[in-house]
Amino acid sequence: MQYELIRKVLERRDWGGAARVAGWVRTRRDSKGGFSFLELNDGSCLANLQVVAETALANYQTEVLKLFPGSSVAVEGVLAPSPGAGQLLELRATSVTVFGFCEPTAYPLQKGRVSFEVLREIGHLRPRTNTFGAMSRIRNTLAMATHSFFQEHDFLYVHTPIITGNDCEGAGAMFQVTTLDVGNPPRRPDGAVDYAADFFGRRVNLTVSGQLNGETHACALGRIYTFGPTFRAENSNTRRHLAEFWMIEPEIAFADLADDAALAEAFLRHLFQQLLARCRSDLEFFQKQLDPALIGRLETLAVAPFLRMSYTEAVAALRSSGQTFEFPVQWGCDLQAEHEKYLTEVLAKGPVIVTDYPREIKAFYMRQNADGRTVAAMDVLLPEVGEIIGGSQREDRLDVLEARMRGCGLNPELYSWYLDLRRFGSVPHAGFGLGFERLVQFCTGLANIRDVIPFPRTPGNAAF
Ligand code: 4AD
Ligand code: MG
Numbered sequence: 001m002q003y004e005l006i007r008k009v010l011e012r013r014d015w016g017g018a019a020r021v022a023g024w025v026r027t028r029r030d031s032k033g034g035f036s037f038l039e040l041n042d043g044s045c046l047a048n049l050q051v052v053a054e055t056a057l058a059n060y061q062t063e064v065l066k067l068f069p070g071s072s073v074a075v076e077g078v079l080a081p082s083p084g085a086g087q088l089l090e091l092r093a094t095s096v097t098v099f100g101f102c103e104p105t106a107y108p109l110q111k112g113r114v115s116f117e118v119l120r121e122i123g124h125l126r127p128r129t130n131t132f133g134a135m136s137r138i139r140n141t142l143a144m145a146t147h148s149f150f151q152e153h154d155f156l157y158v159h160t161p162i163i164t165g166n167d168c169e170g171a172g173a174m175f176q177v178t179t180l181d182v183g184n185p186p187r188r189p190d191g192a193v194d195y196a197a198d199f200f201g202r203r204v205n206l207t208v209s210g211q212l213n214g215e216t217h218a219c220a221l222g223r224i225y226t227f228g229p230t231f232r233a234e235n236s237n238t239r240r241h242l243a244e245f246w247m248i249e250p251e252i253a254f255a256d257l258a259d260d261a262a263l264a265e266a267f268l269r270h271l272f273q274q275l276l277a278r279c280r281s282d283l284e285f286f287q288k289q290l291d292p293a294l295i296g297r298l299e300t301l302a303v304a305p306f307l308r309m310s311y312t313e314a315v316a317a318l319r320s321s322g323q324t325f326e327f328p329v330q331w332g333c334d335l336q337a338e339h340e341k342y343l344t345e346v347l348a349k350g351p352v353i354v355t356d357y358p359r360e361i362k363a364f365y366m367r368q369n370a371d372g373r374t375v376a377a378m379d380v381l382l383p384e385v386g387e388i389i390g391g392s393q394r395e396d397r398l399d400v401l402e403a404r405m406r407g408c409g410l411n412p413e414l415y416s417w418y419l420d421l422r423r424f425g426s427v428p429h430a431g432f433g434l435g436f437e438r439l440v441q442f443c444t445g446l447a448n449i450r451d452v453i454p455f456p457r458t459p460g461n462a463a464f
Helices: 116-121 130-152 211-221 257-278 280-289 294-301 311-319 337-348 398-407 412-423 436-444
Strands: 018-031 035-041 049-054 072-081 089-100 204-206 223-231 244-253 307-310 352-358 374-382 386-393 429-435
Touching: 018 089, 035 072, 049 072, 116 130, 130 223, 130 257, 130 280, 130 436, 204 223, 211 223, 211 244, 211 412, 211 429, 244 257, 244 436, 257 280, 257 294, 257 352, 257 374, 257 386, 257 429, 257 436, 280 294, 307 311, 311 337, 311 352, 337 352, 337 374, 337 386, 374 429, 386 436, 398 412, 429 436
Parallel strands: 049 089, 307 352
Antiparallel strands: 018 035, 018 072, 035 049, 072 089, 223 244, 244 429, 352 374, 374 386, 386 429
16 A cells, blocks of 8 residues: 555654655645645544645645645655644645545535534535544444454354345335336236246345344354345334344354343443444544443443343333333333333343243244243343344244244245254254444444444435
């Protein structure tokens, strides 16, 4: 590489040493003393490098004075301690080479804050803001920490398909994939669309979860995880739902629900520890801008045990809370955001793992408990974002699973390969799915999930 990262340059103290950097100008200030300050950012860290450009530069009048926010340059110069407040060092330019000028009246990212709503309209430029730079670095660190955690714990990374004929969650709401002419599809004699003529010879959709495929590998290789995009066509326009989001799904053989919960807790703890160790200045930025309690909360979670309670206990706690909820609580109802909020923010003042939900509100693959009315499910709830993880021990008894599928209106014949895992050497196994964007929300304090993924897909919006 020809250029040194600004993050590295800012660590140097060898005054008089040469440095060569490249980046985008954030601001230019012209001093009366006959020189200009350029604040240069290259995305390697939150901080800018202060460049001092003197009038003696050959292109000072013709080019440097035309460098407005957003323009791109390479600078060669000499490091010096900075006499000004706010930075320790500066780069005294011996040459400034312009890559691209930036028209000041047209460029939307001038000095000063632009609202998150407006930034969503300029998704191609928002990576140039402090907020998106910091979010992107945090997202990257959490992704790498995911791999380091599972790799250190002997999990295999398995790539599950994006196009699939299965419906893992059995909840409808899927995006269909087809190469048929939707305006004029081939039809069977009874008038129904003839999917035998479609690309895959059958009806397929974008995956809602890699779990069912993941189970095949856990039931052969022991411990696996997936980390990939998942898709849900629910029409939910909330600040924590996307139509395309990334999910991390570990699956472990010879494991029960308690093992699953312990894994989830250890995983989250590792993520918070890595983030605190690697992204200090980005976290400090979000703490200052959005959430004064951010770092303290991550530090607590990095060491404190998570509260565990059964669904039945959670319902009892909600009913005796004295709170009035928009959705009244009774045994059998699904927990709503307001209920999760009470459990995490008021009752536990931290994360809660709720286990053993009523069978009727959970997916077909969850293992039925001996009480005949609950399943070995768990949700991990976090303050602010609510459900971040959903998981369970899997139903490993063939007859019980088949009966449950029929009860859910699913045809077991369409899941014969999944049932084979129970026919041929069935083992107790468990797993969970963590919504990656909700994790990034929790770790940044960004309130809207549209602001923690590079290009959000939500109902009515697939721009960029
Ligand atoms: O609870 P869910 O639906 O669980 C599953 O899909 C299981 N198959 C996972 C498993 O056991 N392997 O989804 C898991 C997580 C949720 O807890 C939530 O964090 C996130 O995925 N999630 C979403 N995130 C953003 N937008 C959406 N529309 C989401 N739906 C679920
Ligand atoms: Mg769930």
